[in-house]
Amino acid sequence: MVSQEDGLTLMNEKNIDQKILQMFDMEEFRTNGHTIIDLLAKHIQNNIRGHSKVLNWQEPEQADLNWNEPLPEESTIDIKEFIKQLENNILEGSLAIHHPHNLGHQVATPIPIAALCDLVASLTNQAMAVYETGPSATMLERQVIRWLSQLIGWMNAEGVLTSGGALANLTALLAARQQKSDIWKTGKDDRKLCILASEHSHYSISRAAGIMGLGTDSVITIKTDIQGKMDVNDLKQAHKTCVNNKQTIIAVVATAGCTPTGSIDPLLEIGHYCNSNDIWLHVDGAHGASALLSSSHRDKLRGIELADSVVWDGHKLLYMPAAVSAVIFRDAKASFSAFSQDASYLFQGESNESELFNVSYRTLECTKKMMGLKLWATFSLFGLEGLGLLVDKSFENARLFAAMLSKHPQFSVLMEPQTNIVCFRHMPKGLAYEKLNDHQLGLRKRIIESGEFHLTQVKLHDRIWLRTTLMNPFTTQDHLSSLIKTIFCDLQDH
Numbered sequence: 080m081v082s083q084e085d086g087l088t089l090m091n092e093k094n095i096d097q098k099i100l101q102m103f104d105m106e107e108f109r110t111n112g113h114t115i116i117d118l119l120a121k122h123i124q125n126n127i128r129g130h131s132k133v134l135n136w137q138e139p140e141q142a143d144l145n146w147n148e149p150l151p152e153e154s155t156i157d158i159k160e161f162i163k164q165l166e167n168n169i170l171e172g173s174l175a176i177h178h179p180h181n182l183g184h185q186v187a188t189p190i191p192i193a194a195l196c197d198l199v200a201s202l203t204n205q206a207m208a209v210y211e212t213g214p215s216a217t218m219l220e221r222q223v224i225r226w227l228s229q230l231i232g233w234m235n236a237e238g239v240l241t242s243g244g245a246l247a248n249l250t251a252l253l254a255a256r257q258q259k260s261d262i263w264k265t266g267k268d269d270r271k272l273c274i275l276a277s278e279h280s281h282y283s284i285s286r287a288a289g290i291m292g293l294g295t296d297s298v299i300t301i302k303t304d305i306q307g308k309m310d311v312n313d314l315k316q317a318h319k320t321c322v323n324n325k326q327t328i329i330a331v332v333a334t335a336g337c338t339p340t341g342s343i344d345p346l347l348e349i350g351h352y353c354n355s356n357d358i359w360l361h362v363d364g365a366h367g368a369s370a371l372l373s374s375s376h377r378d379k380l381r382g383i384e385l386a387d388s389v390v391w392d393g394h395k396l397l398y399m400p401a402a403v404s405a406v407i408f409r410d411a412k413a414s415f416s417a418f419s420q421d422a423s424y425l426f427q428g429e430s431n432e433s434e435l436f437n438v439s440y441r442t443l444e445c446t447k448k449m450m451g452l453k454l455w456a457t458f459s460l461f462g463l464e465g466l467g468l469l470v471d472k473s474f475e476n477a478r479l480f481a482a483m484l485s486k487h488p489q490f491s492v493l494m495e496p497q498t499n500i501v502c503f504r505h506m507p508k509g510l511a512y513e514k515l516n517d518h519q520l521g522l523r524k525r526i527i528e529s530g531e532f533h534l535t536q537v538k539l540h541d542r543i544w545l546r547t548t549l550m551n552p553f554t555t556q557d558h559l560s561s562l563i564k565t566i567f568c569d570l571q572d573h
């Protein structure tokens with residue numbers, strides 16, 4: 080018998096268009112969910128076992144032709160067809176991130192439970208701008224920020240999760256500028272404001288300077304040493320020059336795990352220098368801050384605690400699905416500076432104290448995803464121990480690969496890796512020096528288009544290097560040997 084309550088629900092549903100009911104049908108959701116999870120599990124398992132190509136290469140112009148359907152006025156496919164397309168076109172056309180031959184970009188091999196958390200975040204759609212639009216989401220974020228702060232060595236820090244490291248860097252630099260200039264409010268500052276950053280700093284730093292209206296020329300490039308680390312003497316010299324030129328430094332940006340080589344700037348020395356000269360130190364640890372998770376590698380970041388702000392990407396060495404980044408400020412109050420020229424009212428009780436819990440005060444984003452859940456779940460389920468193992472494995476793989484390459488006279492390794500990035504050149508006997516750059520480019524192109532391996536390239540001081548990022552915990556010594564063999568086979572074919 081239908082209860083009165085169920086009867087009312089059924090009556091209400093009668094007034095709703097069938098199509099709408101179908102869109103929100105929870106039974107369908109359950110069934111489709113099982114099918115899609117099964118499909119994904121099979122796909123990722125195949126990738127992990129290396130049973131597929133790492134990339135089914137197609138020229139983008141060609142691929143584009145396949146996605147030129149007319150706008151669907153009505154349903155054009157049913158769920159079965161959707162799942163077929165998902166399997167055959169979308170998953171097959173994706174870069175296989177979990178494949179042990181995927182050695183390209185600094186993109187995490189996501190932990191599956193974290194991806195399920197993203198599903199929860201998507202379906203519950205907590206807007207998060209203010210506390211009431213995501214109460215538990217807000218608390219999860221605060222909890223995660225506290226954990227990351229603790230790892231940095233800060234007890235009273237605060238921060239926010241953003242959709243990516245580029246946005247996090249912009250947020251930190253806006254806050255840094257706020258300490259020295261009123262330009263946010265007045266729109267003008269006659270002084271020359273500048274940022275000092277190493278030549279290997281990520282492009283999001285100079286882009287932030289552009290967005291902030293400082294001009295990308297305001298980023299003064301500091302030289303790096305042979306290991307790709309910021310040269311502190313050059314930093315001191317640049318500081319002196321700025322003082323002489325009456326330029327106002329809003330921040331020094333140190334990079335912990337720079338993009339081209341994974342090198343970590345000497346944070347302790349830079350930190351002491353900045354602290355004693357009243358200069359805001361921002362550490363872009365998007366890539367390398369996760370070394371803090373590992374008892375074997377934590378020391379590489381000594382001095383990070385001297386920073387005023389730190390950026391830390393979850394979707395890199397925290398093994399999260401993209402995107403989730405943390406921007407954390409040593410001084411909790413500074414975490415409100417970026418987007419509010421005078422947030423003191425938040426701290427002085429002039430407004431409702433609960434305003435402090437509205438994350439939108441601290442970030443450019445208004446609506447944003449519940450990003451804390453996946454980090455909270457992963458830390459809670461696997462602990463520092465589990466996450467530390469992933470970091471150890473990737474750093475160890477990089478050390479191993481560099482050692483393997485160094486044994487071959489036909490390879491030149493840029494440097495002993497400090498994190499998990501290995502840059503190398505293939506130097507076949509008899510090939511003229513001026514042809515070496517083209518050789519690396521051709522090699523990479525052929526390898527990625529064959530779908531055997533994925534690797535990247537980087538230009539450093541006019542030389543092109545092949546670049547591998549060892550992120551994948553399933554990559555073994557055999558896979559790395561196989562890359563070396565692939566390079567030799569390529570040589571025979573060309």
Ligand SMILES: Cc1ncc(COP(=O)(O)O)c(C=O)c1O
Nearest residue numbers: 243244245281337338363365366
């Ligand atoms: C050092 C560094 N900073 C910032 C970024 C930008 O981060 P995201 O891609 O999360 O925006 C990257 C990206 O690779 C990076 O390597």
